[in-house]
Amino acid sequence: MRLPRFFGKKRGHRRTGSQAWGSFGEAVFYAALVMAGVCFAGLWITGSLGVGSDEAGLPWARWWLWLSSLLIPGALLAFGIAGLVRIVRGWGKSEERRAAAEGLANLIESMATPADAGRRFPGVPTCEDLVNSPGTILRYRLPIESPESWTLVGLGLFAVLWNAVLMVLAVGAGIDLLGGRVEWLLLAVIVPFLAVGVAGVVVFVRRLFLTTAVGTTQLEISAHPLLPGNSYDVLLAQSGSGTFQSLALTLEVEETASFRQGTDTRTERVIVWRELVKEWTHLQITPGVRFETHVTITIPDGAMHSFASEHNAVRWRVVVAGQPDRWPAFTRVFPLVVFPAAGPLHSGALPLAATGGVRR
Amino acid sequence: MTAYEGANGTARPAMPRVGMQFDRADRVYPPEHCLVGRYEVEGVQHESVRALERSVLWYTEGKGEEDLSVHHFERLDHEPLRAGDFPSGTITVRLPASPLSYEGVIVKIRWCVRIRLFFASGRDFVSEHVFDLGDIAPAPGTVERLT
Numbered sequence: 001m002r003l004p005r006f007f008g009k010k011r012g013h014r015r016t017g018s019q020a021w022g023s024f025g026e027a028v029f030y031a032a033l034v035m036a037g038v039c040f041a042g043l044w045i046t047g048s049l050g051v052g053s054d055e056a057g058l059p060w061a062r063w064w065l066w067l068s069s070l071l072i073p074g075a076l077l078a079f080g081i082a083g084l085v086r087i088v089r090g091w092g093k094s095e096e097r098r099a100a101a102e103g104l105a106n107l108i109e110s111m112a113t114p115a116d117a118g119r120r121f122p123g124v125p126t127c128e129d130l131v132n133s134p135g136t137i138l139r140y141r142l143p144i145e146s147p148e149s150w151t152l153v154g155l156g157l158f159a160v161l162w163n164a165v166l167m168v169l170a171v172g173a174g175i176d177l178l179g180g181r182v183e184w185l186l187l188a189v190i191v192p193f194l195a196v197g198v199a200g201v202v203v204f205v206r207r208l209f210l211t212t213a214v215g216t217t218q219l220e221i222s223a224h225p226l227l228p229g230n231s232y233d234v235l236l237a238q239s240g241s242g243t244f245q246s247l248a249l250t251l252e253v254e255e256t257a258s259f260r261q262g263t264d265t266r267t268e269r270v271i272v273w274r275e276l277v278k279e280w281t282h283l284q285i286t287p288g289v290r291f292e293t294h295v296t297i298t299i300p301d302g303a304m305h306s307f308a309s310e311h312n313a314v315r316w317r318v319v320v321a322g323q324p325d326r327w328p329a330f331t332r333v334f335p336l337v338v339f340p341a342a343g344p345l346h347s348g349a350l351p352l353a354a355t356g357g358v359r360r
Numbered sequence: 361m362t363a364y365e366g367a368n369g370t371a372r373p374a375m376p377r378v379g380m381q382f383d384r385a386d387r388v389y390p391p392e393h394c395l396v397g398r399y400e401v402e403g404v405q406h407e408s409v410r411a412l413e414r415s416v417l418w419y420t421e422g423k424g425e426e427d428l429s430v431h432h433f434e435r436l437d438h439e440p441l442r443a444g445d446f447p448s449g450t451i452t453v454r455l456p457a458s459p460l461s462y463e464g465v466i467v468k469i470r471w472c473v474r475i476r477l478f479f480a481s482g483r484d485f486v487s488e489h490v491f492d493l494g495d496i497a498p499a500p501g502t503v504e505r506l507t
Contacts, residue, residue: 095428096417096430099428099430100430121459122456122457122459123418123429253499255464255467257423257467258424259424268424269505270465270466270502270503270504272499272501272503273499273500274504303497304462304499305460305496307459307462310425311420311425311426312422312467313467314462339458340391340460342457
């Protein structure tokens, strides 16, 4: 019996570490956790940690301290044992065998959930969240996935948290002042904190005003999920006021890939196909009367379906991009789910690149 | 693993060969159809093979971390092992409806049949045979990189 090689070839020219040595390293790490947990537990049982008796000599009087002291050895033992069990269960098993075992567990889990449409299409995301809102004119109202909304939430959170810290510092300084003491260092810290806090609130209010001033965008669709080769009626409704230099509705396919770079997890997103469905220019929107229009979107025959796995995804989406006269440009994203086409192979299927609306 | 005498007189392990013949010459299968593949293992002494695993799976390639999902898995490790059990065989699988094979820009989906041999020495050898599920057109290229 030979020792496993430290380096092994994975695919192509990439050379990766040996899986056996990797598992061995992990096992050593988890064994160390278990040992540390056992040591802590031993110290706790023998009373070497000084837990269990108070100064008055009453045993276990500080029950909360006794209970909390269990957390450290308990957590170490739980993490260590769970890790060791996982390694022992996977030891000597091929990548496929481990994945098959995981797949079986996922299958049992999915069978426990009611009517999962995605079960017939493994790797295709379900569209339950996209069909639970009925439209006013068409069948479904699509949920919005606006990057601007997340920016607004982020700015709001920053303003609240920063000013909460500022309040704590200000109360401390105020108490000192009332007591007749002046903490110059604390005051010197508060001044720049106050400036940043005020700026945070101003930026948040400005962004909130701009977001609400442009008006809401609503999209409804005649059917969902979508299928390649089919066309769907879409209702676009834009509220607001004033003139829009342009308002465009595009259909896009986005690829997303997450990967580790050092200790960071990064995500790269690329638009691989885009079709301009329709663009309106010099659009005048009257306050209280929203702009409504019907368009037709077509999923090209032979197009890739929606796909989602742990680190990779292919997503379809409708994007509404507007350029109001008085306000900054905005982009609003409405996700779609495209299922694989049923039936035989798409012989002579049109490559996406051959369709008319592709812009590179 | 079996060994043979190298040119310089040293014993070097022989490289097994796994031949795979699909029932479709173009290796393109419609979703939810049957795949039949006949494999043949050469270059190993049959008694040195401890077990054989045959699986049909998809995995991702590209910029992101690899995701893998096994659609069909079989392990042949009869005891006692008969020499004639493993050198050739047929794998018959009804393929799923998705995910379809895809050649994207940063995401690619590949379907394959994997034959993995486990030797008495503790080593293993894997052979991968790619096929297409569906005939999705490749992505035309990068339109825009998002931040």
